[in-house]
Amino acid sequence: MADPKIGSPMQIKSYKHNGQLHRTWQETTILKATSTRIIGANDRTRVLESDGRSWLTREPAICFFYTEHWFNVISMLRADGIHYYCNISSPFVFEDGAVKYIDYDLDVKVFPDMTYTLLDEDEYELHSQQMNYPQEIDRVLWDSVEELTHMIRQRKGPFSHEKVEQLYELFLTYPI
Template sequence: MDVRSERAAPGSRVLLRATKYDGTAHWIQPFRVVADDGNLLVTSYRARTPIYTSRGEFRSPYDSVVYFWRDRWYNVFRLSRPGCPTALWYCNVTTPPTFDGCQIGYVDLDLDVKVYPTGCIELLDEDEFEAHREKYGYPDDLVARARAAAEEVAQLARERRFPFSCGPEPMRNRSSHRTL
């Protein structure tokens, strides 16, 4: 079965099963499908619904709309408080996702990009990426793809391109943290 050709029906429920590079479970989260055009799978998640992580159960205070492109090395969570506008975008650098009709799967590659509507863009977890690069033996091409994905998603945010197209102020890099 070619999992890239499977499409999810709007309104259906799907389960995300993310792993680390060695195959260990990292993140399990339920979503409701908003749309699926065969490449971009858009899902949603309600605040306070349990998420199961390698560190235990977590309940996000945010409602989320999540964008999974089947041909990109990242996904984007648009987070908002219930009844409020976008609080931030959280972008996970991952392998391109698979979808089998019921489950979304990908390998989490540690790097994350956080984008605020004010324009602050932060690269997160570089230390974890470097530690896992050594521990799991990330191949050079995977390292290059992960770094390129972090830069690509940051560039989309800087240019206010989809899905970073809302916010109260012009996007600009403003941060005391490592920015892209």
């Protein structure tokens, strides 16, 4: 199992708690990698859904994955500013050239003015019952929502517009 190499492509694979593959982003360029964090970028990458459908992303995105947090953050650079989509998820593992994580349904959508909204609580409740999420996981996930919203309010980590813009400039230096 090779370590992530800066400048090389990787896939992003999202799974559900029951082990089923949920979604795959075909190609993301690794911009930074440490033992606890991988930052990648993509633009107009193909996304494959578990039901066989596929689509292309519409804008450049900077993706932050962590081993020490139960969430990941996708920063999307749009004409009206940077939008963030945060997945409450397991910490990632990197194997077979892919970042892999379990998507736990809850999402936080952040707008360019840094207001945010929690999404998919109904989906979380349904899947929690269907897949029998343990109480310990439930507690960790809700604590992660709190940790994430604190980072958003503080504009820390991936929620610094300046940092995201710098990473996008770095991405532009890589050949397409």
